[in-house]
Amino acid sequence: MTAHTHTPRMDLSRLAPDVYQAMLALDQAASKGFDPTIAELVRIRASQINHCALCIHMHSNxxxxxxxxxxxxxxxxxxxxxxxxxxxxxxxxALTEAVTVLTDGFVPDEVYERAAAHFSEEELARLISLIFTINAWNRIGVTTRQGPRRG
Structure with missing residues (x-):
């Protein structure tokens, strides 16, 4: 893996504000009524896998x-x-890792069933939504090279 410059490539929120606002709305909808502790753990873990420094920093804080x-x-x-x-x-x-990595193009049944045993159908729907939402945020942050905001 090669190191990258820390200079952002672009500010998506400024250049595509409608997309950015839609992402914020999606994030809010995905989180609605879901356990906030687990939500942050999921966000951090997906961000670690995706090497998104901005999201690791933000969600750890x-x-x-x-x-x-x-x-x-x-x-x-x-x-x-x-x-x-x-x-x-x-x-x-475990579900976060399976959905984020999509090993061999799928989420194993045992991983899905493990999550389904611990979450109601509605909670599981929110969890899956949180996972794909943070993955989208990670892809925005990594692609545009958005680093941690300091200060």
């Missing part, structure tokens, strides 16, 4: 501000081995 511990944020990259995430959180993170 959001998670901490909402009361998430530093230990759990730091261990998220090794969630399956960490021993600090609930079965429900692990099911959400």
């Amino acid at each position: 959001d998670a901490r501000a909402a009361g998430e511990t530093e230990e759990r944020v730091l261990l998220l990259n090794a969630w399956a081995e960490a021993g600090v995430f609930s079965e429900r959180e692990q099911a959400a993170l």
Whole structure:
């Protein structure tokens, strides 16, 4: 993997404000009524996989501000081995990884069924929506080379 310059390529929010506003509305709709702790864990984990520095930074800070511990944020990259995430959180993170990576072009039945065992149908629909929404945000951030905002 090669290092990239940290100079942003473009400001999508300025150049395509309708798309940006639609993404914000999609993000809000996907999150509606869903467990905010799990939502931030999902956002961080997908962003780690996609190497989106902007989203990792933003959602790690959001998670901490909402009361998430530093230990759990730091261990998220090794969630399956960490021993600090609930079965429900692990099911959400496994689904996040499967949907984000789409290994061999599909989400394995056992991963989907694990998540379905821990979430109601409505919650599962929101979880899947959160996952594809953060993946879209990651692709915007990585493609336009948006880095963490400091200050």
